[in-house]
Amino acid sequence: MTALELRDVSKVYGDGAAEVHALRGVSLTVEPGALVAIMGPSGSGKSTMLTIAGSLENATSGEVVVGGRALSALSRNERARLRRRSIGFVFQDFNLLPGLTAAENVALPLELDGITAKAARKAALTALEELGLADRAARFPDELSGGERQRVAIARAVVGERRLLLADEPSGALDSVNAEAVMRLVRTACRGEVAGVVVTHDAQLASWADRVVFLRDGRVADQTPPLPGPESLLTPGRGQ
């Protein structure tokens, strides 16, 4: 079963003379354990693609399938439940709630999903610990550095049973060392049954992905083939 499938997805905003075609027949498959980067210039449709993949917006036409479930077949409540349980989002500006501590921010989606506060807090602390933030659990967002805030956001995105991690310019305002740390975490999170999609215009960020899809004018213009295993990089005389 694929983690995410977009089948001939189109998105049109407005109508008549104001009609804007943000996506034009985009198809994409992301397998569990894979990290895919979507690259493209501003206005290429990459953020729209991410919001549709995460069921934050509906496609005008085409089908989105998350974890084997077609979004068009789900009710509004079922989609919201799928979002809370299976999909984690990471945004450029972190989107942490300023009045909650790091642990409370991470626990929030689990509590919203009906998990007890105690169990949610335990899961949140585990997620924070895995990201090296155990000693920051009681801090509020404004007491954390930019890199730490983004790590909290990643913890929130992967906590619980999430299967799909969607990130929009996840290291946007961070310096290169912190940006690399964020991508290492995203990469580590995308193992086993968890898949990830990262939208970016930054080639260094995209290079952490297994596959890079180039979006242009709302269409998939190109994509990189699967990478050879690391052993091939050390084989004498390959590629000559």
Added chain:
Amino acid sequence: MLKVVAIARPACFYTEYDTQLGDSVRGDGTVSVPHALLALLSEGPKYGLQLREEFEARTGEVWPLNVGQVYTTLQRLERDGLVESDGAADEGTQKMFQITAAGDTELADWLRTPPDLASPPRDELVIKVLVALRMPGVDVPGVLQAHRAYLVQLMQQWTRIKEDAADDDLALLLAVDAELFRLDSVVRWLDSADSRIRRSPAVPVNREASARPLPRVRRKTGARR
């Protein structure tokens, strides 16, 4: 004001070689082997073979070096009075080399001398894009995308090396970062060119990029000459 110190360099002083990243992309880095050897000798006397091993280890094995290059370079350094050997070695016996006072001065000057970045390089990619612009019927954005995808694939491979590197392998991490920033700057130039060209009414529009062979990053063994 920055003082640019001109190093006296005989025509054969610098050993220039590329990192040969793939079939068509060549690294444009010029590695100053003589100065790297002087740096290693500044720690104390060493044998030629030992110098090669230490050079490769300290550059994260990203810039391989063959024994011939090491001995040829050492001979030139000795001729120029920058190193001296024990001189007593018989045929088949390894010579021990050590840096001279003139070598120390040369090394100190080199460390603070900016590389020559003032003259624009004759970049093959820039030339290809400029040629494509003048050729009728060429899909220039398609040409740009072909190069962009190739460079991103190379970056993916360098990033895998970085991902697998030990946290304390600073030489490898720095060398790979340098390569990633270099490739990234070329991708950024392609993006900028793409944007400029798309705003120009005289250039043909995009079409699907054709399939390309996967580039190979070669580390250590593949790039030795």
